[in-house]
Amino acid sequence: MARVLINIPREIRAGETIAIRTLIQHAMESGYRPGADGNVVPRDILRRFTARFDDEVVFAAEFSPAIAANPFLSFTMNVVAGGTLTLRWEGDNGFDQTETRRITVA
Amino acid sequence: MKRLALLALCCLPAAAQELRSGFEDMARETQALQREDATNPAMLWVQEGEALWSSPAGANAQSCASCHGAAETSMRGVAARYPAWDEASAAPTDLAGRIAQCRTERQGAPPLERESPGLLALSAYVGLQSRGVAISPPADPRLAPAMSQGAALYAERRGQLDLSCAQCHDDNAGRRLAGSTIPQAHPTGYPLYRLEWQGLGSLQRRLRGCMTGVRAEPFRYGAPEYIAIEAFLMGRATGMAMETPAVRP
């Protein structure tokens, strides 16, 4: 399991648009970098990020190798009521990781 | 006499200048990465270290927390006073060395190599507990020989380029070298996330980079020479605030 940091505002009012910030540990090996032996290191990157709130996709992104190692991503979402935020990262070599966070509104 | 002269040579310019963290020389955008934990990739290693701190390992299934309790209190300020004297080996040791020793000798767990993800993670987590604490090397006379060995190594010319640390970091600090500003070489932020490494690395890895940069043969990780340079750099940075885990270009 890759380490993940998910930053969600502590207090959320109903109807508010909040910013969510995420970091995930991943080398994002570009597939263009020569290794110690001089051969190009094969590509191994995250390809797709999906954020769902309950069952609705609120944000998604497709990455190319130009996304930096240990990808950082911030996006916003309008919160009408409490629910479950599900974040999923998918990538090369079968990488697939899902994290969930409860979101409550004041 | 010779040693004294070397000490004077290397320490005077630094003392004459105001102490300035490498943080100050970074672009505003890189500073912002460090300032905000939510954008600082080093926090991923801190999180790993926090998990390791409380995971049982070794024959007695003890965790670091079993003996040390909450790191927020027990480890506060610890990183700011290393390298310190190690009774067991009757030699100075740095923080990573102390952690590795605690892990094998006291926890009885498999060893963590220098620059291994686990040791970097634990060092970052323990180091974070000293963020903002002023560097204050121990007033232990047994450390004096290492401090002066470090001073001598810092002043010594080396490598095919025949340059000393002092020539860059004292005489030319603040000037540009290729793309980067030469910092005063303060050890305030380690282990830190270097954009060039795209990962976390120790102070020894940074020193290794500076040595290969002048085409000198680097010491092996954990070598007494590195500990001596670390002790000298911490002494030179006395009073500066710890920044672990920092970000550098």
Add this chain to the structure above:
Amino acid sequence: MTTPRRLLLVAAPALLLAPAIAHATPDAMAAALREFTGGAEVRRGRVAMDISPLVENGNTVPLSVIVDSPMTEDDHVRAIAIFNERNPQPHVITAHYSARSGQALLATHIRLATSQNLLAVAALSGGTFWSDSAQVVVTLAACLEG
């Protein structure tokens, strides 16, 4: 004593060993853009891209984009895509939005192999495309040391 000037001249090449890498071209970027827009006209405006004009290390470059949009069911940003001229590939990232996004905002860290132009394009629900561009100078290029 080595003079500062000489010192810097000697030391620079040792600290900076940049292998030559293949890179995209303005043509490749135009092709990637066409794939995103389906050939529709792209107008300047409504999109604001924030990236430092002078980057000290191309490995991790903070970038953010915000699009001026009410983000309602009827009028919102569907997607934002970032393109570059001179990385090995012209595409950087494509992000997808709905009215639920509340704001059309994207913030990430990207890699830049060298100094170049960047283009941010927003696809609106009404079928129009808007853009902003930025010229970035990179002092240390991406992907060197292992």
